Amino acid sequence: MAAEYTLSTDRHSRLNEQESFKSLYIVRSGSFKTTISASNGREQVTGFYFPGEFIGLDAIHHQSYRSTAKSLESSTVCELPYKMLQEIGKEMPQLQIQLLTRLSKELSNDKSLMLLLGKKTSDEKLATYLLSLSKRFKDRGFSATDFQLSMSRGDIANHLGLAVETVSRILSRFQENGLITIAGKVISLKQVKNLEDLCG
Amino acid sequence: MAAEYTLSTDRHSRLNEQESFKSLYIVRSGSFKTTISASNGREQVTGFYFPGEFIGLDAIHHQSYRSTAKSLESSTVCELPYKMLQEIGKEMPQLQIQLLTRLSKELSNDKSLMLLLGKKTSDEKLATYLLSLSKRFKDRGFSATDFQLSMSRGDIANHLGLAVETVSRILSRFQENGLITIAGKVISLKQVKNLEDLCG
DNA sequence: TAATCACCATGATCTAGATCATGTTCATGC
DNA sequence: GCATGAACATGATCTAGATCATGGTGATTA
Structure with a gap:
């Protein structure tokens, strides 16, 4: 579904940055890391992404990408324009629920990561x-x-x-x-x- | 909307725990903290929640609550049964989008918190x-x-x-x-x- | 009004892990 | 084949913040 948009990236190429939010991406092959940076330049790797996983879910709210994704090897992604997802979602509530579930999963993982970073x-x-x-x-x-x-x-x-x-x-x-x-x-x-x- | 379910909690009362996921909650008054715990008993406070904010978004995926919410003062919440949200969502895509946006916002906040915990x-x-x-x-x-x-x-x-x-x-x-x-x-x-x- | 208990403040000490320093390995290009 | 530079390993030292210790404060109950 919606696989018509693809984007291939070489090793260490960047997927997105500070720009305004248009699309979500699903990793098709390879792997990515996402980072955010503090004003003083320090960077934090916020996650690693493997095939089948969504990149960009945290941008929906701000309508702009807060994190940068970089490929860790030569990789491909599938681009999902958010407008399109919304349109399809109107007829297919199941799609919205799926998206919601993915988001919830990443949220839950991040909470575990907080435990990791804070207490271990x-x-x-x-x-x-x-x-x-x-x-x-x-x-x-x-x-x-x-x-x-x-x-x-x-x-x-x-x-x-x-x-x-x-x-x-x-x-x-x-x-x-x-x-x-x-x-x-x-x-x-x-x-x-x-x-x-x-x-x- | 859907405010027919309310639940009031005294100081330090618990809202949910390990039980199976049925509802999201919106804080109506007061405030809450959520925690997750490692197997060895160590606890991590994963967030604070104020009026208008959703509690339980990270449970959608697992269909069970991974975190425990405790009120920090005497507080009230509004319960939103997830089944009901799904039903309404079918007719009101706007509701799904709203939910998605809230989830995305919390996710994005949590990424910033990672930067905080890891680098500061x-x-x-x-x-x-x-x-x-x-x-x-x-x-x-x-x-x-x-x-x-x-x-x-x-x-x-x-x-x-x-x-x-x-x-x-x-x-x-x-x-x-x-x-x-x-x-x-x-x-x-x-x-x-x-x-x-x-x-x- | 005293006793109890949770919470908070602050000084003294200790330590896990950062930082510094140096060497090695491995990939890429000329 | 050799040069260059990134990534990795490992020992020596240092320090931010944890832990330990003690006392204060303020709410609750008897």
């Missing part, structure tokens, strides 16, 4: 993060234990409110302790149960 | 928090500079990922520096410009 230690943050990625891949029909980290250590660190060095160190330690194996971007979860215990 | 110093957190409260009161037609903190220092601290002591100290210091005056729950912003500069 760095070990807990990493363990929780790895398991959340695992779940997302599993839901998508991929391996829950072996996957690629398309984002850099820096992106992970930023997203979790940590320093890059901390992420490096903890991943190394997790590997020493046999919880995972990791080589560059390729990671394999070896002791899911123990990782779960680490989440708190 | 304790001073920046407090200043940002006070100004965000200020804006919400102003939008509601109340004073942007003189208002009551219905939540405790502990709630603020938890919400911002700080220790209570830190919040106390910073509020005291803000007062020493003439940025605010504060006595118990009554606060007055004296140098809004300087507070804005502090936000980063």
Whole structure:
């Protein structure tokens, strides 16, 4: 449905920015990160997006994009002009409900992320993060234990409110302790149960 | 509209919990905080809600409440059964769009909160928090500079990922520096410009 | 009017994780 | 093949803010 609009992006290309809101995007292939920036230039990675997920839901309200999406590898998206969605939605309440549900899901995830950012230690943050990625891949029909980290250590660190060095160190330690194996971007979860215990 | 369902709550009474999702709520008077808890018991205050704001939007997706809402003073809400909203929504697409917009707004606020939790110093957190409260009161037609903190220092601290002591100290210091005056729950912003500069 | 309890303020100390410093690995281009 | 630069790893040091400790204040109940 509505797949007539597509947009392909190279590695590290930007999808949208400060401009006025016209469309939502669904990731078709690849992956993206979204960031917002404070007035002093500091940036926060607010989320990672994989195929099937919506980008831009937080812009509906302001009618302008508050976040910037960047592709983490070469990726494609499907553009959904919001006006069109509204038109279709009038005849298909089911579509509106679907949109509502997606928004609600992202909201709920973000609340969990607040718990992560506010209350967890760095070990807990990493363990929780790895398991959340695992779940997302599993839901998508991929391996829950072996996957690629398309984002850099820096992106992970930023997203979790940590320093890059901390992420490096903890991943190394997790590997020493046999919880995972990791080589560059390729990671394999070896002791899911123990990782779960680490989440708190 | 749909105001036939109301529910009044005493100070510190709970609105909902772990139960299955049936309704959204609009705050009619007073204020609420919502929390989620980690398996180890740690709690995170995920938001504060004032009159006109929706509680429960993050439950639509899971069809069960993930967060608990507690009133911070004696408060009333208006219950909106979700089934009913869906029915009405079929004839009134405008209602669905309104809901979508509210959800999008909360999502966008939560992204900003991530920036707050992940990247800001304790001073920046407090200043940002006070100004965000200020804006919400102003939008509601109340004073942007003189208002009551219905939540405790502990709630603020938890919400911002700080220790209570830190919040106390910073509020005291803000007062020493003439940025605010504060006595118990009554606060007055004296140098809004300087507070804005502090936000980063 | 005293007792109890939640909330708040503030000083002293401690520590998780940031920052700094240095080296390595790996990809891309010439 | 070698140069350049980004991303990653890891040790040494430092610090913002947590934690610990103590006392005050104000509301509620007996």
